[in-house]
Amino acid sequence: MSEITRDQVQRSNGKVETSHHPETDPERKDKNYYGIPPIKHAHWTWQIPVYFWIGGIGAGVQLFSTIAQILGHKDDDLTRVSRYTVLATMMISPVLLIWDLGRPERFYNMLRILKLRSPMSTQSWSVFAFGNLSGLISARQAAEDGLLGDDNVLVRLVKLIPARFLSILALPVGLNVGSNTGNLISATSVPMWARNWLFMGPTFLASGLSTALSWLSLVLHLTRSGEEKTLRVLHRAEKAALVIEAGLIAASLVRMSKWSKPLFSREVAPLFVGGTLLGGIAAPMALLFGKQSRSKSLLASVLALAGGLAFRFAIIKGGRISADDPEAYFTFASEENAPQPEDKV
């Protein structure tokens, strides 16, 4: 909203007007009600962007390890790291999500019904299913690693779990955990998010994959484990994922058009331009595309992981600014700027 001083009004028409009405004031072009936001922003605090990031890592790790399994790539270290990583992400995620509820003690109402039209509902069910599957898969892994003791009843029972089959079953559910977070925020009235309904899910998934690959590469490099081929594949896949992520972010900006402005605001630009575009994509790309070395790979992984987190925070904070801007919402909700029912995919 443009701030008009009493002096400016007096200069423009010689009279002091008290009204907010746009037609009273020749210098004001915006139409709104005292600059009060016409929609309400989401209350979501830091737990939600952190969940988006962690859930994305879980989804990406599941994708990489399952494809490795399907292609018959044998690497016990990769399998172990992947299974425990997914378990960890799916143990932290519900904690963050329940923490953010206004009535945490009623979290189980999320599983009261299944509503395909509500991404929050499908997300809750996906986390529930993905978490349980990864729990079973990791139990088998723990038994194989000897963490459940030597040959006892429990170990024999757990070793009956068909972990490889469950991994394939968990793949689509995991992918939904990674991409649905994007669809969840775009199915709102917030202009910046809603405009980007086409690319929000894919962008979140691509970003989840690039952070997941970076995590795997970081852990394997730090522990000096993993097959040589695994590291080579990870390196190639990381580069490809970063390129795809950059392309999807560019497409998102085009789709958001002028409603992407909050991403370049003083508050969010350090996270989006600095943290995501430069620190999280351009820098790791430069490191990965150059001559290979362990330290460069480590640094690239850390940067890509931090960039993924910065991206989630930038999108959530930007959405808040977008929702609080009457001008953004009214231009969005006029004529054909909002997505229309008849729009095709």
Added chain:
Amino acid sequence: MATGFLTDTTVCIGCKACEVACKQWNQLPADGYELTGDSYDNTKQLSGTTWRHVAFIENPKKRRLTGDVDLVALAEDVTEQLPGGAELDALGRWAFMSDVCKHCVEAPCQQACPTGSIIRNEFDNVYIQPDICNGCGYCVPACPYGVITQVPHDGRAFKCTLCYDRQKDGLEPACAKACPTNSIMFGEVEELKQIAEERVQELHDKGYSQAYVWGTPEVGGTGGIEGNHSKFILMDEPEVYNLPRHPYLPQEKVKGGTIASMVAGAVLGAVVALAFRD
């Protein structure tokens, strides 16, 4: 049978009796004393603890008035020419609007709600079951009108219930009961629709060609929302009342977004698989 509101802003006098009656009947807590300086509006907006809100719009030069300053005559559209065609623009006009939940035909908040707490009750009103809501807050950014809001300290989301309890006892909602000018009308949606059309026609006949109904599938209840059970007769552009002109149902694109994500998942999977080729 669907019930709803028709709020005729042309006869609203800004007394805020509806705000008070709503707060009292529904035992809603006070919002504190804040002097906003925005005309006489110190309530600002609808929230989880304010289910009726009267907007105060000062509108001095919207209609260039020529003639007598007699307010009664003005209200009755009796005008006299001033000598020398002098214009009076110091006399302001007020526009008041008692805002409320729009009780959408296809309600975004209800579709967003993952717990099934938000339902349509037997009166076809959008109703939050407070014993089920777990305060996830997803309905809040889903609402295209900024109605539904989480109440801090309580954690759950609240909004107008269209006085579900009163309707069950055959009473009209507290705000409609309290309204002294019948600006707030309660009744069956189809009946109210007819009353609204007749009133707009009457206003047009009197020369107020700017009058229209907001909350129809053409304006205000657009984009898959299929209209609102709370309609308004407005005399100015929707944005002036802080209402969107062409909102849309956010869930319309869930299917499209999911398909796009599936494609993305397949492409990313293929890229990872290709990376395995030496």
